[in-house]
Amino acid sequence: MDPWTQIDSAPVPGSDAELTLLQRNGDFAIRISDVQGDLMNSRMYHSEEVLAELGCTRLGTSENARVLVGGLGMGFTLAAALRIVPASAEVIVAELVPEVVEWNRGPLGLCAGRPLDDDRARIHQGDVVALLKHPDKKFDAILLDVDNGPEAMTASANGWLYTRGGLKTIYEKLRPEGIVAIWSVRADHLFTGRLKKTGFNVQTRTVRARPGKGSRHTIFVAQKPR
């Protein structure tokens, strides 16, 4: 099998970590320094798509729905959300690493069908944490896939997202019946309990990395009551 070739790298703002973009024939991988395995791989994106489906399922006919995706990665979650929401929707995607946005405007764009070109997609180049703490906009769905699960990995400041304070802020940022869906490499019963204590109705789903095969990932689906 051909080896992977590094085609670019980028520092992660606010941390010592670095992302690298690798290519092997038509496949791409994004890796993060000091972490084994891929942060994202263009051949395995089923659970990233299901994250959007579980978060946006009730928005197919909602006028002016607003969705927040954090972060962009290879754009699979964003593309899946755009396939569900109607023409009047706005889907904001927060991406911490500016080069990831450039990569998606360049070689990575084809992986998910260039979702950034969709008129309903808006890029927020910056930290999803800052956007969540900003008081103005509320969302019908928040789709979070910035770490490997409910513990900071890409940037240490992400740890706040999974605390009681972070979850309370996310709860306040959702419209009534809004859903936060969180991707995780594994189940985490303590985190499920924390979501419930915040006031969410919670379900956890096990989803394979590829349809019907591959690693099993967990998606936490937490809905704010009406």
Ligand SMILES: C[S@@+](CC[C@H](N)C(=O)[O-])C[C@H]1O[C@@H](n2cnc3c(N)ncnc32)[C@H](O)[C@@H]1O
């Ligand atoms: C696993 S990838 C996301 C994969 C994505 N779901 C997809 O479909 O390709 C994680 C992404 O989150 C970004 N990220 C990490 N921390 C972030 C933060 N605090 N705010 C915004 N983006 C962040 C990373 O740079 C990376 O692009």
